[in-house]
Amino acid sequence: MIISKVDFLIRTHLDQQTLEIWIQEEWLVPENADAEPVFSEEDLARANLIRDLQQDMGVNNEGVGVILNLLDQIHGLRRALSGKLQPPS
Template identity: 60%
Template structure:
């Protein structure tokens, strides 16, 4: 489901400035141009994760960047493993 920028802000509870900063940091990467950006439910979950890391765990901006990078790498590896499994190159035990 694609969400407009305004819908995303409403559902995520973020302000415009925070969203702009997170996009500049590439913590969130919307589809489309900055004027007609669209977001997904995954972006909502990622925004909530970022907010939880900052507010609940006290993670600073540099730490958030590292954590998001590691999570993205993990998800990329999972996709690769699933593709290899589907191709029959690895088996699950």
């Protein structure tokens, strides 16, 4: 499902400036449609995780970057392993 920037801001309770910073830090990497970023459900979940890390757990920006990088590595490894574990067609 594609989520517009306006809908994304509403659903995540983020302000425009915070979203721009998160995109600049590459914590969120939206797709661009007609020069306007569009977001996915995965982006929505990631934004909620970032907000929880910062607000609820007190993780600083550097820590958020490290955590997101590690999560991306884990998801990449899971995708790679699931592809190798499937029987040949």
